[in-house]
Amino acid sequence: MAVAAARELRDGEVVFVGIGLPNLACNLARATHAPRLVLVYESGAVGAVPERLPVSIGDPALVAGSLMVCGMADVFQLFLQGGRIDVGFLGGAQVDRWGNINTTVIGPYDDPRVRLPGSGGATEIAIHARRTLIVSRLSRRAFPERVDFVTSPGQRVGGTDRRALGMPGAGPVKVITDRCILEAGPGGEMRLAALFPGADVADVRAAVGWPLAVREPLRETEPPTAEELRILREVLDPKGLHL
Amino acid sequence: MAVAAARELRDGEVVFVGIGLPNLACNLARATHAPRLVLVYESGAVGAVPERLPVSIGDPALVAGSLMVCGMADVFQLFLQGGRIDVGFLGGAQVDRWGNINTTVIGPYDDPRVRLPGSGGATEIAIHARRTLIVSRLSRRAFPERVDFVTSPGQRVGGTDRRALGMPGAGPVKVITDRCILEAGPGGEMRLAALFPGADVADVRAAVGWPLAVREPLRETEPPTAEELRILREVLDPKGLHL
């Protein structure tokens, strides 16, 4: 997943990074094809070049040696709402047919079966980043037809297109899973765009809660190169925390 | 005037300072009875202790050695609108019966006889400072019944009380001139409260564009002490720029 996510990033872009896999993907991209990628963390660190894999989005290693540190009002007002973020990463317990994400509750809000952390910065990343990439492991539980709670809006919410709702960003253009890549089709519905080596359409369809359309031609992704794997395993995540 | 203005300040107060005479008054107060006065300049210098008499409100001497330097958004949003300023100084080409001030135009706005600088920070000082002190030389031209243009609202505007207009601060409580001190009466009208030594009621009345009420008992101000004059002439304004 980290490799597929890294390959989605173009050199020079400004990326709003979360911790964990997205952080890994961004640093892999910087180490390979996108050395000029600028990483912005919601904690206020801009252009960070962490010496170690940060454990939290607020890690002192993100601050020391960064290009700029600003308050969170600036992060959200000037960078995100200001339209200065090219790519945002999102993940969540549930991702649905239209790329809506739930990180709030499983079950009813007032009496939840599982209480999740909530929005954090995700709602505004989903609304304002020029495009977003969703990263999530594929499973029937994680990919329902409709999320229990819309924390971060996708391409369509309650039948209305995101542009009609006044959202500046293009929203989730791709969903990167551990077996395939989904992408937003013309109508905003997530459809199968590429399979990882070894995965097949039937398995993927079985793991998704809606009748999954398949883009023609269906791509097969290039396997990770030896270099990509070396950087991930030896440099970025030697402890295998995220792999 | 500087002495009279200085005596209006209490130790420990936070004062929004303009350049010229108010600056002189604040530094005199600091040198005499109010050493803990905190001076805030609209340029963003807080707690300045200028080594030299600043010529502009943005003087490098106000920055070096100050307690805090912040952007102007913070000056206006957090300090002034935030209600953190105890006293504000105001002056202007015209001051009227209700303490309204004009620093914008003499004559019609679209075809002014004299174009003045405009508001600067004065409008918000007049609205938000807990109380304001107006400093202006007495003259018929400077004290009309009604200003040509309300730049900074006083106690009443167009017959409406400032509280009814939603202004948080108490507005101009006193007008300090070179011959006397006016103060806002119960209805908000400026009336004669104190005469400087040697001034008399008739002269003052003749220099004001409205039937000037006199507070009973009418005070006579204490003349400047030798110490006050020494500090002003030898320390604060040896060149006599403002005296």
Next chain:
Amino acid sequence: MREAIAAHVHDGDTVAIEGFTHLIGFAAAHEIIRQGRRDLTLCRLTPDLVFDQMIAAGCARKLVFSWAGNPGVGSLHAFRRAIEGRGAEALEIEEYSHFGMVARFSAGAARLPFWPLRSFMGTDLPRVNDRIRTVACPYTGEPIATVPALEPDVAILHAQRADAEGNTQVWGLLGVQKEAAFAARRVIVVVEELVDTAVVRADPNRTLIPGTIVSAVVVEPWGAHPSFAQGYYDRDNDFYVGWEEISRDEGALRAWLDEYVHGVADRAAYVAKHPGLVERLSARPLVCAGVSYGY
């Protein structure tokens, strides 16, 4: 610390303890727990371990927040027990996005009744929180979301250094410390180091909070542990990871509170109960060059 909390934090108060991952006021929170404050409305973007502990200790009536997890680790279990209604006394919640919380503090700091932001369209948050509303832009007519001002009775902010008047300097991550301080009626600043005013005046651009709005200054080295203080000590990730197991079990959590909060008189005693803490987490110096304020 004891005097500052006793004087400025009362039962039923709305309390903001800010610091985004950096400079989280654990020492002050523990003193509030020791003094047995009740019915507090606790406000923070990220409740983090600090509010999980206060919830477990029974200080909280209500939580105002935007992301309630254990950063980089998992859940806040005392919080979840209270919300998922598993035994714990129920906790009222008022929930926003991070931007929504930042905007609430910004409005409070500016003494405006609301703050506008482009957000929440299409989400379920306004459905479950009717304080999230909209205004029509007076120029374009478009609806813009709003949140109401948050004006805590008291804000508690940890910082690297301040002078005795409370002129407070912070570097590294700034979070919403400045907005929370200006929004509050009373401000308690807790610092790693008390410095002479001359140190503050030598670099006034570093000052985040002016002494004029500060009610009390408390000197409490290591007061932000297990969070970090740039230039002083690192984040104690092992503690955050370990909290998962402690907080999962109500009994273990109560035992932890008994030993490390109720069982110590102050922060110094808390640090003493963590052998090797100072050696393990003290920052190596990485000092930047100064700039000239000359003219």
Next chain:
Amino acid sequence: MREAIAAHVHDGDTVAIEGFTHLIGFAAAHEIIRQGRRDLTLCRLTPDLVFDQMIAAGCARKLVFSWAGNPGVGSLHAFRRAIEGRGAEALEIEEYSHFGMVARFSAGAARLPFWPLRSFMGTDLPRVNDRIRTVACPYTGEPIATVPALEPDVAILHAQRADAEGNTQVWGLLGVQKEAAFAARRVIVVVEELVDTAVVRADPNRTLIPGTIVSAVVVEPWGAHPSFAQGYYDRDNDFYVGWEEISRDEGALRAWLDEYVHGVADRAAYVAKHPGLVERLSARPLVCAGVSYGY
């Protein structure tokens, strides 16, 4: 400078040259005059001498401002001649208070269509400027004043230092430089000193403007004269005082422009035409201590 102005400032543009008394971009303004730009909408809180010169040179169609005087001295006479209709070509004006202008830049920087502020009630400003409006607070119902976003085509900001990517550090007075930069479509940063990125990274809290929003970086020592650059040179008060006499007389002002703007190729030549300037105004060093970013 020549290339940056040619590439990013066009006839008819809305141009913000910010810097409140500190770091005013005179060098850039003079290059705009030399290149004969016309019909510009000039935006600044304090037009100051910099816009008085551009108005006299015929660059301006409109002025958006909040205080048009010669600070500590008196009037801006080219501005007054244009407004008082004495001979000069008429100048359109749009006038606010300082807070109103700060709010306009803040809205532009945040890409919001308006900004709310408690101001203008009882004043005549809304009467002469219909862009000052109100909204009803969705919580209290009270009317709150608004100003519309200001999004200049280009913002020109002078600063102490930046790296080649435009990561810009400023200390001393900050004015509305950050807001103006984020509000603009294009940003030109003019610096006293070009530094290695390592200098910026050593103290990231000093960075005011990120390189990601900067279109061009120009190195122009003494580019803010007669205003000042903290740590580099003092304000040239004699120049401000002297401007009173020069600007009073249209001929004298034209002669000054001919000699000091049209008559020089660049800033270096301008400085060379002021013998003793460097000796008279260079700052004495007053360097603060650094802080540690270690962990």
